[in-house]
Amino acid sequence: MATRTAILARSRAWWRSPALIDGLLAYAVTMAVGVAVFTRSVDGRPPWPAYVFALGFGLILLIRRRYPLPVLIITSLSICMYYALQYPPIGLALPIAVALFSAAEAGYLRVGVVASVILIGLAIYFQITGGRDVGPLLGYELPPVIALMGASLALGDGVRSRQLLKESQREQQRQARVELERRAIEQRNVECLKLARDLHDALGHSVAMISLQSAVAAEALPAQLPQAQRAVAEIRTISVATMAELRSTVRRLRSLDAAEGRSAGLGDIPALVEQARR
Numbered sequence: 560m561a562t563r564t565a566i567l568a569r570s571r572a573w574w575r576s577p578a579l580i581d582g583l584l585a586y587a588v589t590m591a592v593g594v595a596v597f598t599r600s601v602d603g604r605p606p607w608p609a610y611v612f613a614l615g616f617g618l619i620l621l622i623r624r625r626y627p628l629p630v631l632i633i634t635s636l637s638i639c640m641y642y643a644l645q646y647p648p649i650g651l652a653l654p655i656a657v658a659l660f661s662a663a664e665a666g667y668l669r670v671g672v673v674a675s676v677i678l679i680g681l682a683i684y685f686q687i688t689g690g691r692d693v694g695p696l697l698g699y700e701l702p703p704v705i706a707l708m709g710a711s712l713a714l715g716d717g718v719r720s721r722q723l724l725k726e727s728q729r730e731q732q733r734q735a736r737v738e739l740e741r742r743a744i745e746q747r748n749v750e751c752l753k754l755a756r757d758l759h760d761a762l763g764h765s766v767a768m769i770s771l772q773s774a775v776a777a778e779a780l781p782a783q784l785p786q787a788q789r790a791v792a793e794i795r796t797i798s799v800a801t802m803a804e805l806r807s808t809v810r811r812l813r814s815l816d817a818a819e820g821r822s823a824g825l826g827d828i829p830a831l832v833e834q835a836r837r
Contacts, residue, residue, distance in 0.1 A: 589617030599647040616654040627665035652707035663715025
């Protein structure tokens with residue numbers, strides 16, 4: 560089951576690969592421009608340089624993610640050069656739509672708008688100076704071109720806005736996690752200090768009193784009771800050791816340094832047994 564899930568995940572990642580998407584876009588633009596050149600050529604014999612332009616319009620899209628602005632500029636200049644050489648008409652939006660989208664997605668929306676306005680203005684100028692009727696040109700031919708170019712810019716800007724929104728949300732989530740971790744650390748510090756204070760106040764006084772009273776009892780016992788004296792001395796020794804361990808624990812809690820001091824381990828069992836035996 561896990562292997563199948565991994566295979567499906569890899570297949571989805573492959574289909575969503577940016578290189579694959581750019582390759583398909585390059586192929587689609589090249590074929591679309593090539594078909595437009597072929598169908599609009601004179602006598603069915605399109606000039607071969609026009610196909611070179613069609614291939615160039617597609618291949619340049621392979622670097623659109625890394626160099627969106629140069630791709631837009633080169634595509635715009637190539638369109639101007641193409642029509643200056645009087646090759647078969649291919650329209651404006653067809654070769655430049657993806658370049659406009661990439662520029663807007665990268666944050667160059669104004670540059671895309673300026674490039675679109677310049678290309679449309681040049682197209683209108685040369686069409687009118689070439690003898691075309693203004694009515695059909697402005698009423699039927701240009702509106703779809705303007706709409707497609709505008710849609711490309713709007714779509715690219717929308718994708719950029721969504722990406723910025725996701726990045727902002729991720730940053731907010733990261734800051735929230737950092738704040739929660741900071742509060743958790745502060746809360747742990749407060750709890751450790753409180754525990755250290757409680758240990759010192761509750762146990763420290765009692766252990767100190769045991770040590771003090773055992774010392775007083777050892778001095779007060781008569782000399783003919785050596786066993787009692789040894790027992791009281793042992794009590795005092797244990798209480799002193801316990802007090803030292805308590806101080807060490809309190810210091811570790813206050814400093815939050817677990818490496819400081821040493822707790823009782825398996826190696827201390829013989830000493831504890833000997834103390835119990837005595």
